[in-house]
Amino acid sequence: MKSFPIDQLRVEYLRESHNISFFSCSNGDLNDFLKSDAKKSQEDLISRTYLCLWQDSILGYLTLVTDTIEVKLIEKDDGVDGYPYPRYPSIKIARLAVEERFEGCGIGRFLLFWATGKVYQLSNEVGCRYITLDSKRESLGFYEKFGFKVIMKYASRNFPPMYLNMYPIVLQMRQEDSESVA
Numbered sequence: 159m160k161s162f163p164i165d166q167l168r169v170e171y172l173r174e175s176h177n178i179s180f181f182s183c184s185n186g187d188l189n190d191f192l193k194s195d196a197k198k199s200q201e202d203l204i205s206r207t208y209l210c211l212w213q214d215s216i217l218g219y220l221t222l223v224t225d226t227i228e229v230k231l232i233e234k235d236d237g238v239d240g241y242p243y244p245r246y247p248s249i250k251i252a253r254l255a256v257e258e259r260f261e262g263c264g265i266g267r268f269l270l271f272w273a274t275g276k277v278y279q280l281s282n283e284v285g286c287r288y289i290t291l292d293s294k295r296e297s298l299g300f301y302e303k304f305g306f307k308v309i310m311k312y313a314s315r316n317f318p319p320m321y322l323n324m325y326p327i328v329l330q331m332r333q334e335d336s337e338s339v340a
């Protein structure tokens with residue numbers, strides 16, 4: 159069921175005035191986090207939650223935190239030659255959920271692209287080369303579709319960790335930005 163135009167979706171960071179009580183995705187833990195923990199976690203500077211809205215309705219959300227990833231867990235082609243430290247800087251998608259009624263309507267894709275844009279902006283301010291996350295098993299295919307790779311060492315975990323190498327994406331976005339200015 160699709161009853162909203164994708165180009166009318168917007169993202170706002172979670173504020174006290176947002177009514178999150180009606181949000182319902184197919185995963186109870188993700189509902190509980192938004193309703194019980196997200197505001198406090200944000201006030202404590204632990205995470206930042208962003209809502210996907212159409213008009214006044216909350217259709218999805220994602221939560222970002224800073225993270226690092228062990229150099230030895232990254233595939234060689236995605237790493238940096240001569241990097242002398244044990245961990246790379248990254249941004250982690252700590253939560254991502256779409257209102258159950260609207261699964262399969264492109265909101266997850268919209269939020270992932272939005273996160274990629276946010277990390278691109280951040281990469282112009284601070285070092286962050288990867289997006290990391292711990293996937294639900296049933297969502298692995300969703301993330302793989304957008305280029306995320308499973309960290310093979312931990313592939314058998316209940317929530318397999320994944321990463322996206324932002325380096326080629328940032329290069330492409332910078333190129334596009336410079337062409338649009340020229």
Ligand SMILES: CC(C)(COP(=O)(O)OP(=O)(O)OC[C@H]1O[C@@H](n2cnc3c(N)ncnc32)[C@H](O)[C@@H]1OP(=O)(O)O)[C@@H](O)C(=O)NCCC(=O)NCCS
Nearest residue numbers: 254255256261262263264265266267293294296297299300
């Ligand atoms: C997983 C989730 C975020 C996907 O969001 P969504 O809005 O339903 O996905 P989209 O409609 O944007 O789908 C984009 C593409 O991914 C595919 N896709 C969506 N969910 C998928 C899944 N679980 N496995 C494989 N592919 C999936 C779609 O078929 C679509 O492919 P297409 O481009 O070929 O048409 C959403 O279903 C959800 O919130 N699930 C419950 C909570 C959850 O599992 N969150 C992830 C936590 S790790």
